[in-house]
Amino acid sequence: MNTAIILAAGKGTRMKAQLNKQYLLLKGKPIIIHTLEVFERSPLIDEIILVINKNDVELCKKNVLKKYRLRKVTKIINGGKERQASVLNGLSQINPKSQIVLIHDGARPLVTEEIIKSCIEGAKEYGAVSAGVPIKDTVKIIKEDGFVNFTPKRKDVWITQTPQAFKTEIIKNAHRFAATEDILGTDDAMLVEQMGVKVKMVVGDYENLKITTPEDLITAEAILNYKRRW
Ligand code: CTP
Ligand code: MG
Numbered sequence: 001m002n003t004a005i006i007l008a009a010g011k012g013t014r015m016k017a018q019l020n021k022q023y024l025l026l027k028g029k030p031i032i033i034h035t036l037e038v039f040e041r042s043p044l045i046d047e048i049i050l051v052i053n054k055n056d057v058e059l060c061k062k063n064v065l066k067k068y069r070l071r072k073v074t075k076i077i078n079g080g081k082e083r084q085a086s087v088l089n090g091l092s093q094i095n096p097k098s099q100i101v102l103i104h105d106g107a108r109p110l111v112t113e114e115i116i117k118s119c120i121e122g123a124k125e126y127g128a129v130s131a132g133v134p135i136k137d138t139v140k141i142i143k144e145d146g147f148v149n150f151t152p153k154r155k156d157v158w159i160t161q162t163p164q165a166f167k168t169e170i171i172k173n174a175h176r177f178a179a180t181e182d183i184l185g186t187d188d189a190m191l192v193e194q195m196g197v198k199v200k201m202v203v204g205d206y207e208n209l210k211i212t213t214p215e216d217l218i219t220a221e222a223i224l225n226y227k228r229r230w
Contacts, residue, residue: 001046002120003098004039004163005090008032008060008106009053009079014213020056021211022106023064027224030064031211034109040072042113044120045102048072049093051079051086087188088175094168100124101171102163103188107211110223115204116163122202123165130189131204132158161204164188170197 012021022032032050039045050073052060061076075093079086087103094101100123104111115131122129135157141149164187166174174191178184185191189199207223209216 001095001097002044002100002102003047003049003094003168004045004102004104004116005049005051005087005094006032006035006039006104006106007051007079007083007086007090008056009051009086010083010107011053012107015211016214019059020053023056023059024211024217026109026211026217026220031109032060032106033064033068035104035106035111036070036073037068038109038111038113039102039104039116040070042116044117045072047074047095047098049074049090050076050106051090052076054078082184084175084178084185084188084191088179091172091175098168100165101168102165103171104163105210108162108208109211110205110207110209110220111163112205112208115202115208118202119163119165122200123167126198126200127170128164128166128189128192128197128199129202130164130187130199131161131208132201133161133204133206133208134158158201160187160189161208161210162187166192 008022015021023030026034039048077089077093080089100120119129119131138154139157140151143149174195177195178191183194192199
């Protein structure tokens with residue numbers, strides 16, 4: 001079986017909103033519901049573990065989730081201080097029969113069933129994958145003083161997205177390894193890489209953006225409007 005861990009335990013500081021960004025409305029529906037519904041719809045997902053912030057329990061359970069039928073959400077658990085700790089909490093709660101784990105940012109509501117499928121197929125074949133897209137701009141790697149260190153070839157640089165998907169044992173081992181070695185990663189694939197296991201990139205979608213700052217919400221609405229029209 002395949003498990004999705006959906007992360008919604010951040011604080012959303014860069015969004016500068018009154019409430020955690022996952023509960024802001026996107027075309028009249030909370031962002032986190034958009035995200036959960038894509039995973040709920042995917043026939044390849046068997047269970048969803050939702051990781052939330054302790055302070056949002058009431059808001060999430062009583063005011064948001066209750067209104068939507070999400071039968072695959074089997075557990076709602078508290079997150080940790082850092083994203084990595086939230087993932088670790090999620091991993092501790094997955095069904096023992098789970099073979100593939102997808103880890104996804106609740107703040108990426110425009111994920112699609114196609115991306116989920118590619119990630120699961122990729123994880124089965126390669127063990128560890130991340131959704132991503134080739135970069136459009138040229139990237140400069142800089143030094144601390146702001147001068148350019150070097151310019152990587154554009155074709156070699158990809159933007160990382162989520163979902164990231166793994167064989168269960170690999171991601172559990174990677175988090176154990178990170179805890180032992182005191183590694184704090186900004187994504188889960190990084191922990192797998194540091195453990196010495198190869199990660200394959202699978203093609204995501206430029207539209208699979210992470211809602212981080214207020215203008216991202218405007219972009220996401222525009223994308224949804226455009227999709228509905230077509
Ligand atoms: N996240 C989490 N637990 C944390 C930190 C982040 O579950 N301790 C989740 C967020 O809820 C989000 C995803 O990880 O869905 C990506 O993180 P980010 O976009 O950075 O969200 P926040 O940390 O909430 O925002 P900010 O960094 O602006 O405070
Ligand atoms: Mg953050």
